Amino acid sequence: MQLWFLSVMGGVLIGLAAVLLMSALGRVAGISGIASSLVLGAKRGDRSWRWAFILGLLIAPLCLMPFVGNGGIGMPQVGWSAMAVAGLLVGFGTRLGSGCTSGHGVCGIARFSTRSLLATVVFMLFGIATVFVLRHVARGLL
């Protein structure tokens, strides 16, 4: 199958997941919001659906393993310390900025939120700039 078609289908599934979560529970499918509220004291009745959603995420690659050996999960491209720094920045940044690629980039833009559109432009630009510096500037200097 063509890769671009597979990618569009992947996107459509993500979109359908967001629509299902809104239609059933009335919630935005923002991963950072769903998960971080578990760390930051979501109320009692507001916790189990969050765990359930995360469980669904974790099962996904296991369902694909019979078809693709590794379940479609790629290997990390950087070392342990860079992974730790990246994780910290991603966590802190998404909570501070109230959203990530899913919450702002997909759900927010789909709701025509200016706030989300702006956040998406900012994190894309900073992501691009970071890769540029790490791959093309820093490498030349070292």
Next chain:
Amino acid sequence: MRNVMAVLAGLLFGLGLVLGGMTQPSVVLGFLDIFGAWNPRLLFVIGGAVLTAMIGYRLVLRRAKPWLDSRFHLPDTHRIDLRLLTGAALFGIGWGVAGYCPGPALVSLSGGALSVWILVAAMVAGWWLAGQLPTGVKRR
């Protein structure tokens, strides 16, 4: 029933991320590398996701309430402030360093690479830290 729907949504979401290549940091970093060997694949993923959600949300949000809750929980802030911009910038830097955003990071826990657990642990620590800031935005 709420939990069944949530598992299903998470599963669909995870399958979409995997099919779209978002769980391969090499693909994500290739997408962000517009000055190098640019890989446009994620444009198709994001395009498909946004269009589907746009159409679906239009249909769903027309109703008075969701199936299993008393109301739609939509973000009510419209403020564009330093908090939003700083957060997005820091997230972008972290995304560019390793190629993982929160969804793919969680999904990749099922992939066997040990350092993904380090990244997720650090991400959880980052969420907690940001939650300790004085004017912490409480979002649900």
